[in-house]
Amino acid sequence: MGQTPFIEVNQAIVESGGVDLNACMQCGLCAAVCPWREVAGEFLPRLMIRQGQLGLEGYESDDVLFGCTTCNKCVINCPREVDIIGVMRAMRSLVVESGGAPETLKAVLGSCHANGNPWSEPREKRMAWSEGLEVPAFTPDKEHLLFVCCTSCYEQRSQKIARSLVELLNRAGVSYGVLGPEQNCCGESVRKIGDEALFQKLAKANLEMFQAHGVKKIITTSPHCLQTFSRDYPALGGEYQVIHSSQLLAELAAAGRLPLSASDGRKVAYHDPCYLGRHGGVFDPPRAAISACGVQVVELEREKEFSLCCGGGGGRVWMETPPEQRFSLLRVQEAAAAGAQVLATACPYCVSLLEDSRKTAGLEDLRIMEISELLAENLG
Amino acid sequence: MNHAPENHYDALVVGGGIAGLQAALDLAEQGFRVAVVEEDASVGGKMIRLSKVFPTLDCASCITTPKMAAAAHHPRISLLTYSRLAGLERAGGGFAARIERKARFVDEDQCIGCRQCEYACPVLLPDADQGGFAARKAIYIPFGNAIPQVALREEENCTFCGKCEKVCPTGAVDLLQQPQEISLTAEAVVLATGFRLMTDYPNRAYGPAARQPNLITSLQMERLLAPHGPYMRVLRPSDGKEPDSVAFIQCAGSRDLNLGVPYCSRVCCMYAIKQAMLLSGALPLADLTVYYLDIRAFGKNYEQFFQNAKAMGVEFVKAKPVVVGSTAEGAVRLRYEDQEGGGGGQEREHDLVVMSLAVLPAAELDPTGLGVGLGADGFLGSVSPKLAPPLTDQEGVFAAGTALGPKDIVDTIVEAGAAASQAAAYLAARRAAGRAAA
Ligand SMILES: Cc1cc2nc3c(=O)[nH]c(=O)nc-3n(C[C@H](O)[C@H](O)[C@H](O)COP(=O)(O)OP(=O)(O)OC[C@H]3O[C@@H](n4cnc5c(N)ncnc54)[C@H](O)[C@@H]3O)c2cc1C
Ligand code: SF4
Ligand code: SF4
Numbered sequence: 072m073g074q075t076p077f078i079e080v081n082q083a084i085v086e087s088g089g090v091d092l093n094a095c096m097q098c099g100l101c102a103a104v105c106p107w108r109e110v111a112g113e114f115l116p117r118l119m120i121r122q123g124q125l126g127l128e129g130y131e132s133d134d135v136l137f138g139c140t141t142c143n144k145c146v147i148n149c150p151r152e153v154d155i156i157g158v159m160r161a162m163r164s165l166v167v168e169s170g171g172a173p174e175t176l177k178a179v180l181g182s183c184h185a186n187g188n189p190w191s192e193p194r195e196k197r198m199a200w201s202e203g204l205e206v207p208a209f210t211p212d213k214e215h216l217l218f219v220c221c222t223s224c225y226e227q228r229s230q231k232i233a234r235s236l237v238e239l240l241n242r243a244g245v246s247y248g249v250l251g252p253e254q255n256c257c258g259e260s261v262r263k264i265g266d267e268a269l270f271q272k273l274a275k276a277n278l279e280m281f282q283a284h285g286v287k288k289i290i291t292t293s294p295h296c297l298q299t300f301s302r303d304y305p306a307l308g309g310e311y312q313v314i315h316s317s318q319l320l321a322e323l324a325a326a327g328r329l330p331l332s333a334s335d336g337r338k339v340a341y342h343d344p345c346y347l348g349r350h351g352g353v354f355d356p357p358r359a360a361i362s363a364c365g366v367q368v369v370e371l372e373r374e375k376e377f378s379l380c381c382g383g384g385g386g387r388v389w390m391e392t393p394p395e396q397r398f399s400l401l402r403v404q405e406a407a408a409a410g411a412q413v414l415a416t417a418c419p420y421c422v423s424l425l426e427d428s429r430k431t432a433g434l435e436d437l438r439i440m441e442i443s444e445l446l447a448e449n450l451g
Numbered sequence: 452m453n454h455a456p457e458n459h460y461d462a463l464v465v466g467g468g469i470a471g472l473q474a475a476l477d478l479a480e481q482g483f484r485v486a487v488v489e490e491d492a493s494v495g496g497k498m499i500r501l502s503k504v505f506p507t508l509d510c511a512s513c514i515t516t517p518k519m520a521a522a523a524h525h526p527r528i529s530l531l532t533y534s535r536l537a538g539l540e541r542a543g544g545g546f547a548a549r550i551e552r553k554a555r556f557v558d559e560d561q562c563i564g565c566r567q568c569e570y571a572c573p574v575l576l577p578d579a580d581q582g583g584f585a586a587r588k589a590i591y592i593p594f595g596n597a598i599p600q601v602a603l604r605e606e607e608n609c610t611f612c613g614k615c616e617k618v619c620p621t622g623a624v625d626l627l628q629q630p631q632e633i634s635l636t637a638e639a640v641v642l643a644t645g646f647r648l649m650t651d652y653p654n655r656a657y658g659p660a661a662r663q664p665n666l667i668t669s670l671q672m673e674r675l676l677a678p679h680g681p682y683m684r685v686l687r688p689s690d691g692k693e694p695d696s697v698a699f700i701q702c703a704g705s706r707d708l709n710l711g712v713p714y715c716s717r718v719c720c721m722y723a724i725k726q727a728m729l730l731s732g733a734l735p736l737a738d739l740t741v742y743y744l745d746i747r748a749f750g751k752n753y754e755q756f757f758q759n760a761k762a763m764g765v766e767f768v769k770a771k772p773v774v775v776g777s778t779a780e781g782a783v784r785l786r787y788e789d790q791e792g793g794g795g796g797q798e799r800e801h802d803l804v805v806m807s808l809a810v811l812p813a814a815e816l817d818p819t820g821l822g823v824g825l826g827a828d829g830f831l832g833s834v835s836p837k838l839a840p841p842l843t844d845q846e847g848v849f850a851a852g853t854a855l856g857p858k859d860i861v862d863t864i865v866e867a868g869a870a871a872s873q874a875a876a877y878l879a880a881r882r883a884a885g886r887a888a889a
Contacts, residue, residue, distance in 0.1 A: 098702075098744050098771040102788035108796045115788055115795060148656070150707035150771070377658040 080126030080165075088267075089161030091153040095120045101145030101155055106380045107138060110396040114138035116145050116155050123162050131166050133173040133390070140387045140398075141263050142380035143349040156263070156385075163265030172264065179389050180266050183273060187255035188221040189389065197252045200230035206237050209248030211285040217247045218300075220293035221256045222388075222419040228426055229419045233292055235447035236316050240290075242450060243328040245319075247290065253280055257291075259299035259346075264386040274299075274307050281311060289313040292443075294346035294353075294418050295384070301351075315347060317417040317442050321356035324363035324446075332451040333365035339445070340369040340411035342402060342425065343378035344418035357417045360442050364449035369411045379405070383420030399428040403437060413438045415445050456529050456550075456633055460486045461878055463548055463637035465536055465818060468496020469515065469860060470852025470867045471643035472522045477871030478641075479527040483878060486529045486635060487522065488536055488550055490815075493597035495519050496645055500580060502676035504860055505725040506756040510678060512596050519598040532599060536818040537632060544881070545638040546847065552631045556604035557590070561623035564600030566592055568615035568624055574608055578681070582671035584688055585681035590615045590624070595679055638881060639847045639874045642823065642831060643867065644816050646853040649704040649712070649809040656703070656710075657774040664689040665803050666774060666783050669699075669722060672805045676729045685733045687803050689781045694802035696738040697730055698785065699723040700772055704809030706744070712809045714828050717857040719807035720747045724757055726805065727765040740766045740801065742787060750861060774804065810857040821845050830856040841870035849874045 084092050101116040102108075113134045122130040130136050136159070145155045166172065172180065182191040198206075200223060209216050217240070223233040240247055258273035281289075289311055291297045300313045323329050341361055347353045354375045362368060373379045382388075382398040394400060403425055406414040414425060414437060425439045440448075462478050464471045467489030475485045487494065498504075499519065501511035522528050531550060538549040557568070572588035580594045581587075590604040604615070604626070616624040648668060653661035665687050667675075675685045687694045701723060705716040720743065727739045746767070748757040761767065772787035775798070782800040789797045812830045817823045824844040826832040831850045833840045841849045851870035852863040 096706075096744070097790070099769075099788040099790050100771040100773065102796060103771065103773045103786045105796075108786050108798075111796070113795070117788055117790070148709065150702070150709055152708045372659050377660075 077126030087161035089158035141385035167265035214246035235443040399424040466643035467494035473867035582674035698801040703806040716810040
């Protein structure tokens with residue numbers, strides 16, 4: 072390498088939250104299990120950590136430091152239990168603080184700052200997804216706050232997820248409500264991008280909103296909101312219960328509260344979203360929810376802890392990835408090869424990326440569906 | 452040989468691996484009477500199943516069999532094989548033990564080891580003592596140099612055809628034999644219950660990609676290399692092909708906080724080097740690769756052993772790889788980062804891949820029920836790990852070998868000798884106290 076080590080960088084990373092930086096023993100297992108190996112990508116977590124430990128240059132580029140999709144595969148495998156994502160986040164924050172974020176992500180951060188959402192859409196349009204539907208506002212007598220992910224608020228394909236979910240909640244008679252434009256982006260991706268200050272601002276605003284409205288139970292449509300609400304917010308004073316929609320749907324189906332026809336004979340494969348599965352440990356409820364409508368379940372080889380990331384976490388959903396490097400492309404091909412007619416999943420990012428790749432691959436006979444969509448189609 | 456168990460012994464040794472045998476021999480040589488309880492059908496433990504041993508490359512059966520035989524023939528040692536300690540209590544200043552002698556369905560005294568029953572039996576099963584690569588019958592002598600050479604019948608897969616019973620020249624087969632419980636007393640106990648390997652590692656670490664025949668464990672490789680191995684030469688399990696390339700994955704489960712094994716298993720670096728050396732003799736043209744984190748060659752002559760392997764052309768790659776699948780031809784696909792070459796992510800195929808699995812405490816490490824204290828690593832604990840390793844926190848209970856933690860044969864033998872010597876000192880002190888009181 073021939074570079075001069077710059078040890079202050081090591082200290083700065085540790086101080087910015089990368090506390091495990093120096094616990095790494097450089098075994099390289101993280102690099103071996105990283106999904107970038109599937110597509111001959113450049114990102115090597117082990118090397119990134121080494122550069123951080125020694126303060127060597129070379130990690131700051133969009134493809135390296137901002138290549139990480141935060142899929143958690145390395146973290147659950149690391150023999151030294153290094154919080155690799157935490158280290159990566161701290162390294163990103165040093166770059167982001169000095170204005171070095173990739174251009175597309177700068178726009179995302181700017182929009183979160185100005186509009187409370189990453190999609191450069193006006194705050195007032197946050198409820199556009201619910202047009203023509205009966206969606207109650209959250210009041211203290213409601214049991215759950217339904218926290219709709221920004222993506223499902225604004226992105227057209229994704230809106231259908233939220234629409235399907237409220238249909239199901241209404242039919243099951245769940246007591247819930249929404250808070251609409253008052254809501255801010257959960258900030259999960261913002262934090263992973265490395266903008267800690269912005270994350271704190273968004274989290275604080277949401278926590279004040281929860282407090283002001285007396286929110287005690289939250290349903291999220293995205294596993295990303297779920298993770299930050301359950302892992303990050305409590306440290307900032309958050310006190311509530313939080314559940315992902317797929318978990319609630321499994322409960323409702325088991326209790327017989329969803330009038331499902333149970334005669335959908337399609338072959339359905341389930342794609343475990345990283346933030347629900349590897350991050351959250353939620354593997355069975357989504358499968359139970361899918362089975363409730365009488366589909367034929369097709370097993371993918373890479374499932375549960377071994378699931379293949381769609382490529383959308385850690386801010387990557389907003390970054391350009393050439394088709395030959397898209398994990399989601401491999402995933403839709405895997406599902407099609409397994410004979411699936413539907414690839415079901417439980418995350419708005421996964422839906423977007425899998426849907427894109429389905430089109431790229433020209434797989435006309437494969438449908439990408441969020442679990443709510445699949446169940447709503449089977450309402451009797 | 453194999454004296455009928457008596458009612459009283461000076462010492463009870465639990466586990467008849469090399470640690471237990473050595474401790475028993477050292478005690479017996481000093482005049483003490485010893486009973487060895489071994490749950491397996493033969494004594495010898497892991498060592499008798501090895502090929503050759505580092506760093507001397509002695510043939511394992513050539514150096515283990517004499518120890519096994521010496522214990523079996525010793526006038527002051529009783530070997531209770533296929534037996535387990537069903538209960539132990541303190542009684543009269545010593546111990547009262549209940550020992551379950553599992554049903555062999557063959558009378559130990561009448562069996563002459565002629566194998567007629569084995570030849571007659573029509574049931575074929577995978578032979579665990581040959582790594583599952585060869586077949587054995589439902590009634591069988593465990594292996595060629597097992598001690599005792601007494602047959603046993605496995606109940607689950609027997610079809611009760613009765614052929615063995617008919618053919619046995621001494622009428623030793625007894626298909627209705629029941630387990631027996633015997634009682635004995637002893638004044639000291641030596642725990643030498645050994646270790647097991649983390650065999651669920653591949654499933655935990657590689658998931659479905661682990662399900663393939665040419666991904667094997669290190670003990671299976673010992674069998675492939677052993678003089679009396681399943682194929683008598685090194686062949687790949689899936690198709691009997693001679694492998695052109697063999698790889699070893701080191702620290703497969705060891706030094707892994709995530710899998711609950713913070714410690715180094717100590718023997719795997721050395722045995723992988725040994726196996727690679729033996730392979731370079733058995734398969735002179737094969738590529739041999741060891742994927743390692745760092746090589747721990749800590750013992751006398753061990754570093755030289757490692758250097759020799761390098762000089763012989765064994766390739767050492769610093770990486771912790773993962774198994775990601777197999778090729779159409781049956782080779783195992785590995786993925787790793789080429790750290791030293793700076794080549795980034797790499798994928799390589801090997802005809803045969805050996806996992807150097809973590810050493811774990813035996814399933815029933817402390818069968819005494821006394822609650823012998825464990826160390827933080829889950830092995831038996833010592834109250835004086837530096838100055839008197841065999842001393843447990845239970846008076847009169849000593850420990851030796853891998854039951855105390857991962858170690859090689861040299862250290863196991865030394866520790867077994869130390870355990871015997873401390874047990875002997877304990878027994879002598881009790882006697883002196885007894886005489887003084889009288
Ligand atoms: C693949 C491999 C290769 C190796 N190669 C070498 C080498 O080349 N050189 C070297 O020095 N070392 C080598 N070793 C290490 C060596 O195997 C050990 O040091 C040695 O076998 C330890 O002996 P032990 O008696 O402590 O344990 P074990 O061999 O495990 O013996 C324990 C015995 O106790 C019995 N037992 C367990 N629990 C009970 C119970 N509750 N009741 C009754 N009986 C019980 C078991 O059945 C077993 O017979 C190797 C190890 C492995 C895994
Ligand atoms: S897996 Fe863990 S210990 Fe190994 S190189 Fe990666 S971060 Fe370091
Ligand atoms: S002996 Fe070598 S292979 Fe085994 S755990 Fe220790 S370092 Fe890893």
